[in-house]
Amino acid sequence: MNAAANEPVAQGYAEALAELEEILTRLERSDVDVDVLAQQVQRAAALITFCRDRIGNARLQIEQVVAELGTDD
Numbered sequence: 001m002n003a004a005a006n007e008p009v010a011q012g013y014a015e016a017l018a019e020l021e022e023i024l025t026r027l028e029r030s031d032v033d034v035d036v037l038a039q040q041v042q043r044a045a046a047l048i049t050f051c052r053d054r055i056g057n058a059r060l061q062i063e064q065v066v067a068e069l070g071t072d073d
């Protein structure tokens with residue numbers, strides 16, 4: 001089994017978002033290498049999934065805190 005498979009895609013949301021922006025900038029250029037294109041799209045997909053998971057987890061934590069605040073009447 002590959003050890004890299006157990007490593008996170010990025011260290012955090014901000015890092016993942018910054019890398020996504022870099023990938024988009026490279027993909028918008030007219031001289032993008034077709035051989036690199038597929039790799040970049042795959043990496044972008046992994047980063048998007050990572051960001052969505054982080055956002056989803058944050059939303060759940062916020063909802064839990066709000067719910068707890070509502071029960072202390």
